[in-house]
Amino acid sequence: MQDQINDYLHYLLVERGLSNNSIKSYQQDLKQFMVYLKDNHYEEFSSIDQYTILSYLEFEKNSGKARNSVIRLVSTLRKFFQYLKRFNKIKENPMNRIDTPKKGSHLPAVLNDNELSKLMSIPDFNNKYGIRDRTILETLYATGLRVSELVNLKLADLHLEMNLIQTIGKGDKERIVPIDDVAINWLNKYLNQVRPVLLKNRTSKYVFLNAHGSKISRQSVWKKIKGYVVIADIHKDVTPHTLRHTFATHLLENGADLRTVQELLGHSDISTTQIYTHVSQEHLRQEYQKYHPRA
Template sequence: MDEIIKDYLHFLLIERGLSGNTIKSYHQDLEEFANYLSNKSINNLNDVNSLIILDYMKSMKEHGKARNSIIRFISTMRKFFKYLLRFHYIKNDPMVKIDTPKQAQHFPSVLTIKEVDKLLSVPNTNDKYGIRDRAIFEVMYATGLRVSEMVHLKMDNLHLEMGIIQTLGKGDKERIIPIGTQAIKWINFYISNSRSKLLKNRRSDYLFLNAHGSGLSRQSIWQKIKRYVSLAGIKKDVTPHTLRHSFATHILENGADLRIVQELLGHSDISTTQIYTHISHEHLNKSFNKYHPRA
């Protein structure tokens, strides 16, 4: 099973051209399922039937796996067993009898403008790390970049004199994003006062650096946000993606067209962007209920 999974992941990388993060998710699902089969003493993939799949899904639920994680598992298995059938590892596909549960509707957490201002004001900007962190948060909120796009942002992606930056999003799709004056100010301040101190005579193409002069990881940005959110006294569950959600919601609330938001976020399908209209409607309802005398 380990060798088959390894071959399949190689197939996804070479033949399908999937991203590293997507392949990592597939690997996790397949590895956990392989462990389950091993514990049940099932060593032949031809012995896997729909009842075994359903039993595993039941155990996932009992172990507290979210509905969307189970849906992702089913998607992974559908593709995996199609691959096995195509290359004659199995005779029958057990996934044909498995229905996909309806996806749980999840509205992402969003910060208010006041909360964003509070978060941005927390880093100590008399310190090289604080200057860097303030610049990171300013750019994330100003552009709606994914955290993976942030950590891969390079110096030659900046075109600050034109007020734009370049980024490579999902599927290696390039997009050009306008960036506001506040974020430009903090990028320039970071480059002038902090980046060279972090480099310490080394070289790096990446814009945002760690204490060793190398590019930051997604985990390190996640940890920084958690720490600063706590210091700001914000009680919401905030992740790097929360700043992206807040960016999209706030520009919609201020009158931006949904198609523009789709372009800025790099969504291939506008239905992905439409979740933000629900958040904006919720905001409108709250405002109406609070301020209208007949509400």
């Protein structure tokens, strides 16, 4: 079974041309599935039926996995078993009888102006890492980049004289994103004062570097932001993606139209962008409840 999973992952890379991050996601989902199958003594995929799948999904749900994570598992298994059926590895596809659970209505966390200011003020501007981290925060909020897009940002992608950044998003889709003067000032400070020190006479095409002069990792950015959130005493589940949510929500609250925000975020489907209209409305409701004398 593991050989068939390895063949599938190779197929995703070579035939489908998926990104490394997407393949890692599929690999992790299938690894969890394999653990369950081994614990329940399954030895081949052809012996798996719809009830096996339903039992596995119930197991994951009872283990505390979030609804949207279960939805992703269903999607992974659906595509994997389609692959097995297409290449005659199995006779029947058990996923044909499995419905995809509906997505939860959880709204993403968004920082208000005060929380955003507190977060930006935490990195220590008197050392190189503080300047780098403040620049990362400013860039994420100014552009709405995904963290994967940020860490893969190259020097050639910066067009600061035109207030623009070039990036490659999901599905290898290129887009151009404006960037404000505040973020540009921090980028120039980082590029001129800090990045050469981090490089230590080496070369790199990437903008944001770690202490060894190599490309900073997604995990490192995630941990840095989590640490700054604790110091700032912000009681929300804040991740790098929260700054993307905040970017989109603040644009809508200040009058941007949905199509513009869709283009800036690189969403292929506007329905993905529409969640931010709900976030914006929730913010208005909270402000009303807070300040209206009869609320």
